[in-house]
Amino acid sequence: MADATATDPVLSAKPENRVWKKFRSHRSAMLGGILVSFFVLIALLAPILPIPDPAATDWGAVRKAPTAAHPMGTDEIGRDVMARLIWGAQASLLAGVVSVLIAVFVGVPLGIIAGYFGGWSDAVISRCTEALLAAPFLILAIALAAFLGPSLTNAMIAIGLSATPIFIRLTRGQVIAVKTEDYVDSARAIGLPTHKILRRYILPNVFPPVLVQATLTIATAIIAEASLSFLGLGQQPPAPSWGSMLNTAKNFLNQAPWMAMWPGIAIFLVVLGFNLLGDGLRDALDPREQ
Secondary structure: OOOHHHHOHHHHOOHHHHHHHHHHHOHHHHHHHHHHHHHHHHHHHOOOOOOOOOOOOOOOOOOOOOOOOOOOOEOOOOOEHHHHHHHHHHHHHHHHHHHHHHHHHHHHHHHHHHHHHOHHHHHHHHHHHHHHHOOOHHHHHHHHHHHHOOOHHHHHHHHHHHHHHHHHHHHHHHHHHHOOOHHHHHHHHOOOOHHHHHHHHHHHHHHHHHHHHHHHHHHHHHHHHHHHHHOOOOOOOOOOOHHHHHHHHHHHOOOOOHHHHHHHHHHHHHHHHHHHHHHHHHHHHOHHHO
């Protein structure tokens, strides 16, 4: 009987090619990648796109319905909704990515320390993590943002710190599972230094689940940033933000529903994109599915 790996092109491919082929065959993941890429592209191209100044007012076009001049209509002081939506993508995506980077760079090292070394360090880190996880994520982010002060930078720090316990717990669990493997015991037996064991054997096994969790957490962070901006704790006017646009639009739902519709659709699509992308990465990186 022929070897299955010799006849299956997915199994016979190199690991990185195998992951890409599995991801590419995941239709919903590809849809998520397309949605994320679209929003990233318009955020990057916002300075050169032929759109009006997002802060420019036109008192002769206050709360005007969508027209050829303003495809998504105007807001309460005549600003172009499409221009503000495009520029607002920068704030939302930046908040999502930076917040998760803060959570990863703080949470992963703490999780490795707790999981690999154990003892009192594990006890202290785990108890603090459990205490933070006892508070709802968004409530904790609001409290931290209110303490730090209203600004996009402070909102990103608050969201990042609020998401850190998730990565501590995930990393700790992965490290505990990996450090008992035979190849790690063999590395210790031959006297390999701890920092080399962590770099060669622990981190490569921790990275895939952390990457998947980071992708999914970006979606949560974008919603959190929109919520903080809606409450006045995130991006400050007149700088555009999807959350602040919704905050303004709530006062004009009957007169100008498009003011709330477009930022709401944008948040829905970008969050959907990151969730689909994360699900696809989880399936593609799962070694049990290789």
